[in-house]
Every structure is written in structure tokens, then in C-alpha cells.
Amino acid sequence: MNRLIIASNRLPIKINKSEKGMEVIPTAGGLATGLKSYHKGNNSVWIGWPGIMPESKKEEATVTSLLEKEQCLPVFLSEDLIENYYDGYSNATLWPLFHYFTEFTEFRDIYWQAYKTVNELFAEAIINNAGEGDTVWVHDYQLLLLPNILREKRPDLNIGFFLHIPFPSYEIIRVLPWREEIISGLLGADLIGFHTYDYARHFISSVKRLLGYDVDFNQIKLENRQVFIDVFPMGIDYDKFEKLALEVQSKPIQERSKEHQDIDRFLLSMPDRKLILSIDRLDYTKGIPERLKAFRYFLQKYPDYREKVSLIMLTVPSRTDVEQYQNLKNEVDVLVGNINGEFGSLNWNPVIYFYRSLPFENLIELYSSADIALLTPLRDGMNLVAKEYIATKVNHKGVLILSEMAGASKELGEALSVNPNNIEATADAIFKALTMSDDASEKAIKAMQKRIKRYDIHKWASEFVQALKKTIEKQSDFHAKKISAKLKSKIADEFSKAKSKTLFLDYDGTLQRFFGNPQAAVPDADLYDLLDRVAEAKNTELVLISGRDKETFDRWFGERNYNLIAEHGAWKRERGTEWKERKPSHNEWKEIILPVLESYVDRTPGSLIEEKTYSLVWHYRKADIELGALRALELVHDVSNLIINQDLEILEGSKVIEVKVSGINKGTAATEFLYENSTDFVMAIGDDWTDEFLFKELPETTYTIKVGTGNSVAKYYVDNYKDVRMFLENLITTK
DSSP, rough: OOOOOEEEEEEEEEEEEEEEEEEEEEEESSHHHHTTTHHTTTTOOOEOOOOOOOHHHHHHHHHHHHTTTTEEEOOOHHHHHIIIIIIIIIIIIHHHHHHHHGGOOOOOHHOOOOOOOOHHHHHHHHHHOOTTEEEOESSSGGGGTTHHHHHHHTTEEEEEEEOOOOOHHHHTTTEEETHHHHHHHHTTEEEEEESHHHHHHHHHHHIIIIIOOOOOTEEEEEOOEEEEEEOOOOOHHHHEEEEEEEEHHHHGGGGGOOHHHHHHHHHHTTTTTTEEEEEEESSSSHHHHHHHHHHHHHHHHHHGGTTTTEEEEEOOOOOOSSHHHHHHHHHHHHHHHHHHHHHHHHTTEEEEEEEEEEOOHHHHHHHHHHHHHEEOOOBBBHHHHHHHHHHHHHTOEEEEETTTTTTGGTTTTSEEEOTEEEEEEEEHHHHHHHHHHHHHHHHHHHHHHHHHTTTHHHHHHHHHHHHHHHHHHHHHHTTTTBBOHHHHHHHHHHHHOSSSSEEOOOBBTTBOOOSSSSSGGGOOOOHHHHHHHHHHTTTEEEEEEOSSSSSHHHHHTTTTTEEEEEEEGGEEEEEOOOOEEOOOOOOHHHHHHHHHHHHHHHTTTTTOOOOOOOEEEEETTSSOOOHHHHHHHHHHHHHHHSSSSSSEEEEEEEEEEEEEEEEEOOOHHHHHHHHHHHOOOOEEEETTTHHHHHHSSTTTTTTTESSSSOOOOEEEEEESHHHHHHHHHHHHHOO
């Protein structure tokens, strides 16, 4: 890979404007820390919004100059764009929807237009600074359209994308009016990373259901390439937290910060007093009211712990001008007041509430002092606070209560897992944490520390970049077979010079696109014109070879001067002759298989049966894509048991399962045609598994061409049916 370009909404640094001028201030955060070794150690650049709106071109130049010294470049955004792109589409549309809060989701076209504009601005900034073959790593939900914009404008770039928030289920994402555009935007990347397998699974399901692409495990097969999906659970800078925690613990009491001394006095006033810590940004996804209700229920159910346990709740202000957040703060304020009023005393506040941010060192002091961390978001992409708490427990004392809805719960299996909506269960988890033995808590802490220390933020960044590199290598291996302009010219030259030539062309997916209803794939006027001219080319035999039934093929092409092979080779009609059956048919087996297929039609809405001379076909292109795939597996299994010791076989095509008489396939039919019609130039083009017989059986000198990116024995490939038509046009017009 060449230079790395990182793109995110905000830069790892910000520009602070004061009376003294402008200065660069580092931004704290896992992303900036994790990519530091790549950003600073390599010839890389970070592109994003600098958090300031310059008032003049001179200020713009000053900001740009300051950023360039830090290997950063700005994307300047106006106040209107920030309001509609960031506050609007990013945080009023995508954020609530992706976190399952559909009731807070706003669908406004002005937001969408601004979102598209900003993604285009980011693309422009990247393209202006990207060299041939550079690697771009795009981050998070503010830039979901960016990968595909880059792909269309700069296909030479290597593109990775990582989503730092959850990706919702299909039932949620389908609510979004711009759902296809968003998913297509992501599919511009070569590699898409998620925190957990659940998020990856939801994305793959949405791709299949909304866009209809085939998926092979973690590979999404587009028309002209493959997109890889993988899981990379983001870590923290473990050594940094551990080191500072050791420093904090080793400080004499008199050298500790005022906040730390206050905590020490609080704990010393009653030796068996316990601290529960809750740290969150004020957001409706964090489950703060539910957490307070659980703590209140704990105090009601376990009264012996009154005046022995306090909940330190640190809530960092967020989006204070938004109504939902204002209402949330009011609700939290009321709950804290009610709990302290109901259970508190002169010497004890059940909830110690801070509505502000704290310096990093003070956070470490809180982590180190807390006996329990209570982190129960209703939905959270990862929740790095949980990992930070574990890293600071250098004395191996402490218990983590973690929401099962947080991405971190997949890694931190030794934590006490709770459903944050279950108030009683969360209260019981607090009791369990308080009564857990030292040996049990120490064992759990050590196991979690070992895991998150090994897969820290540096490992996360390294793993993603290496996976992207391997993905590019796989794409390069694959694209080595793609027909180049030079090869097209060579083939056209050989075609024009050949004394006799034969072209075997599949129909569906090769000359015509797929339709939900197979009978809708009628040849268009342009296709008729193209095929007529191919058939009229000097010394050329055009053979349309398809799985279509002969009645349909006869209706579409019976009056044209083509050779036709239908039903995968069961029937043939050479130009100027009648249809001939290649093998005597026997249909007794259909009486056994047809009821089975009918039962699958009954249980799979949108599927249908097609009967041919030698076969029965179950189509499921219009069925629900996941149900169809599941039923296809079941059908193959059921039919396989029925055709044992019978002269039958099963073909699995593109959204079809075909049960047919053995020995009849495109390969044997094509070979027979060549035996009867000698030729010195042969070409075969097809798109699915049934065409593999064709590619295998034809002479070694044949130009075999696969349509699409699936695995194939064909020597070359083109992207789609449009490319096939253009290729044929070039073939017959090149002199």
C-alpha cells in the first residue's frame, strides 16, 4: 500500500482561537491514539473538520498551515452545513435510528441534501491529495456515502471503512427513506469493519434484502468486484491507563488531587463503604434514567446497604440545545433529587451527581477508587469506558456490571451482564457485585485485563490496516483475469482474421439483466439489433445457449437466424432447421419431485415452479432473500434424498434450483455442436454455475468469459451484461 489517508468528521487536533491568536490543541480519544503510529510514522494525512469556521481567507490559510504541520488537512464547513449535516442528518437521523430510537428520528430532505454535500466535500479534499493507489480509511456514520463517491471518481484508491456505532437490524434500517443510498455508499469500500459480529450480520442481511447482492460468508459479490466484511472490536491504549493508574495509586495522600483526597475521606469515614461508578455522556442511548431507577430499587430491596453504598454519577453535557437532551437532563435531575430525598441523610448522599467533564487524571482516580462500575447503556457501539475501568484495576479489585446491549459485552464475558431495561435484574446484579468474593472478582478482572491488553487500540488499528492490505491483494489477484482493453483488441483481431468462428452466449445475466419475474426478461430492440449483426458477421455461427425452455426461446428467437440450444442442452435448433430433442425424455420422476417443489412454493411466498422437458425449476428471486436462501438449502437436501439411484441431478443457479435429467448440460451440447460444425475461433460467455459445464468442456483454445465476480474456471471476466453487449459491439465493428 502507498500513503494512508484517514478521513473522519473531526480531526485528532483542534484549532483554538483566542486573543493571542490560533493554537493547536490535541484531541483526546481512542481513534487519534490508535492511529498515531500510522499517522505520524508514515507519509500519511488526516482529513476532517477542524472545529472552527474561519472568518476570512486569511484565517483559512492560517488554519491550513497549522494543520499541515501536524499532517492534517481541513474540510471547512459553513454554519448551515454543520446544522443540517452534523446536528441534522448525522445526529437527528442516523444516530437515533442506528441506536434503535426510531421515535427520535427525523427525516428531513434538507438534512439529506446537506449530508450529501459534505460527503462530496470530503471526497473532493481526499481526491485533491491522493496519489495513485493510495489507501483511504474512512471513519463512522457521518461519512457513510464517502466510500462510493471515492470509488466512482477514483477507482484506483484502496478504501476501508469502519463504523464506530451499531449497525441496526434490517427491520430498522428499512425505515430510512435513503436506505439504498446509504448501503450503496458503504459498498464503495474494499473492507468494511464493525465492532461486533451482530453489527456485521445486520449489515450483510440489509445488503441482501435491500440490494439483492449475493453473499458468500463475509464477501459481498457486486457486479464488478467483491466487498469484504470483518469484525474488529476497538480497544483502548491499555498501557497508558495502567501506567497512570499505578502512578495514582502510589502517590502519597498529601500529593493527590483535591478530588482524590475527597474520595479518600469519604471512604475512610466508614471502612466498609462502597463506591459504584457511572460515567456517560448525556445521551438517551446510555440508559441513565433506567440506571438510576435500578439503583433506587436496589436501595428499596436491600435496605441493609443504605448509608454503605454511594453511586457516583458523572454525566458529561451533550447537545444542550436539543429538546430531547434537555428533557433527559430534567428527568435525570429529578430522579437524582428524588433518590437523595427519599434515602439520604445528613452524612450520606446515595447519588453523588456531577454534570460536567473531568480531566483525564481525575477520571483515572475515579476508576481506581470505584469498587463497582455500573455501565448499562440501552444501546452502545462498543463502550470503551468499560475497558478503561478494567485497565485501571491494577490491584485486581473491582467488579464490572455491563449492559448486554454494549458492544464490549462480547469481549468482557466475565463481567456481570444485565439487560438495562430490566430494573430488578440490574438491582440484583448490584447486590451480586457487592457480595462477590475477592477471589471471584480478582479472577474475572485478570481474565478481562489479559484480553483487552492483548487486543489494545494499537492492535486494533494494525489489524484493520493489515486486513485491508490483504483484501486489496485478493482484489488484485481477482482483477488479474479481467479483460483489458489490450486483450479486447487482441480478441477482436483474431475474430476478424478467423476463417470460421462460433460464439456461445448464455442469455439471462449475460445478454439481459435479471428480472424478478423470469418472463419479463424479453429481449429489447437494441439486443435484437446487436445479435442480428453478430449472426450476420462473416463466417460466424451465433449460438444462444440457455436454461430457458424451448417454447420461450422459440417465441423470442424462432424467427431469427440464430442457432438455439435450450433447457441446458436438452433441445437444439440449428438455423434453418426444426427443434430436435438431444436425448429421449422420461418424465415419471416428475410425479415424485413436483409435489416437493409445490410444498416449498407454499411455504416460500414469491417463489414459483417452471416445468421444462427434462427438468423442474424452483425460482426464488422474488422471495425474501434470506428465507429463499434457507429454503434452497432445505430443498437441495430433501431432493438429494429422493434422487438417489435415479438418473437425475441438481443444478444450483442464480436464485434457482433445477432438478434435471443427468448428462444434459451446456458443455455436452456445445461440444456436440462443434463436432458437427468445425471452427477455428470459439468463444463462450456465461454468468452462472450452469455455464461452468460450458467452460470446462470446450477446447483449451476457447476464450471463456464469466460475467460477474464469482469463482469460475473461465479464463477472463467482465463486470455485467452491459459490458457483454459493448464487448460484442466492439468485436463485430473492429476491422
